[in-house]
Amino acid sequence: MPQLALYTFGVLKSPLADPAPLTREFHDSAEPIYRTLSEHPGYLGHAEAAEGSRGAHFDLDWGPWGRFAVPAWYDKGRTTDTMAFAASLSLWTDLGLAFDAIYTGLHRAALNRRHDWFERTGRPAYVLWWVSDGTVPTWQNGVSLLEHLHDHGSAPHAFGFRHAFGPDGTPATVKGFGPKDARAH
Template identity: 30%
Template structure:
């Protein structure tokens, strides 16, 4: 068995239609712990930031002035593992219903980048990748699934 030289980091954010504690968001809010537990049990999962809604005093939060914006970031062994989680199973079911809970006309998106195994990015690094993707577009350094940088996928040690 080979060990990948890189893991895939993922950071995503979206704007809820209402604050997290609003009854309009209850179904989504109540599912978050279950979906996170499934992520952690998924094949290829490495790490995730522990709380999409950290305390106000946490570095970098809130990401936006709007309290409806939530974010998540995680590390996966491969793009295939992350894709399988995002688009299939319980997360996939919620992803397909995202218009019920997320404002489709408000800030949202995601960015991917390679990290060495054992490195867990902080919010400053994650947000810098968002800025880099917005400023420079997809590259080997930052990308989306549509522009997946191939340079580290097959790199084995």
């Protein structure tokens, strides 16, 4: 059964190491949000650095998720003190369940505050794509597909919730972005 990969990337207004209250607030919200998402139906897992890895995202061992990467247009810091981005890579069983997890609860509350924390880049903040069961998407897959989505728009191999596709490549409707009560499964 195909699985849904989700890569997110946002440029923060200030580096994560910045002690300013808004930056700390964003940083401190991450753990409870990840915990809530990991308990949501349809969640399969997310990229985590190997235990004992130290350093910035670029220096960590991400195991099967591959070497950490960011979009070519990201032009801020890459060290622990200068990084000004938030990125995630996760796997889901279902388009509708992933949508529900992202647009409800703690994550929805954080999305409502995104303009407090993130720059408006004019680029997509996330990309979705289907992978074969047992395939672990990589950071580079996510970056490449996010850039493809920006350059070419939605396609069966790189899309957003608004213009989604099912595992078979046909257009799919997601509850909240189409006819009332429609849901892609």
